[in-house]
Amino acid sequence: MTNVKEIAKQLLQKKIVSFKESGHYEFASGIYSPIYTDLRQTISYPELRKAITVALAEQIKANYPNVTVIAGVATAGIPQAALVAEEMNLPMLYVRSKPKDHGKGKQIEGVLNEDDQVVLIDDLLSTGGSVIKAxxxxQEDGYKVAGIAAIFSYGFTDLKKNMDDAGFAYDTMLTYQDLLEAAHEGDWLSAEHLKAYKAFQSDPWGFDR
Incomplete structure (x- = not known):
């Protein structure tokens, strides 16, 4: 079984995860955050990339054993999906954020069959908006979504509500708690700031530093 805590430490060592002790980052959702995870960078590190691929494949096999197709959510989920599909020896496709405005107007690129069960992969789940649309x-094209997988989630209550409302199962390789524990153990995050970062998770829309 892959050691996800070691993956979390590598994300911190390579500064793929960044903390701000003052000020904030802004998410696409409008949330202000003291932490930013740029998981697109993981594909530039072969050993880390492989560890993440294996961990995601293990997670998908355990939670969605009937999966027949891996789908990447454009754009950050596409390379992750390609790596996982190769690891699991499964077909792969990707889903655009919206249909093309030319050609056949496709939103889904790849081949699907009537009885396929699709697992969608994204790098990060925040409020879940983009992956839910994908x-x-x-579903609107008539295919079965077995579930959604990602490298990391902030664990916001909005995410769970949105996924529950949409009727999708989901899980992530790393949790916010995993990341905070690794940061604290490795002295990337002091005990004083640890409390503030936990507070951010419980009320992300009310966060203001």
């Missing part, structure tokens, strides 16, 4: 696009 999963709904698969």
């Amino acid at each position: 999963a709904q696009a698969v």
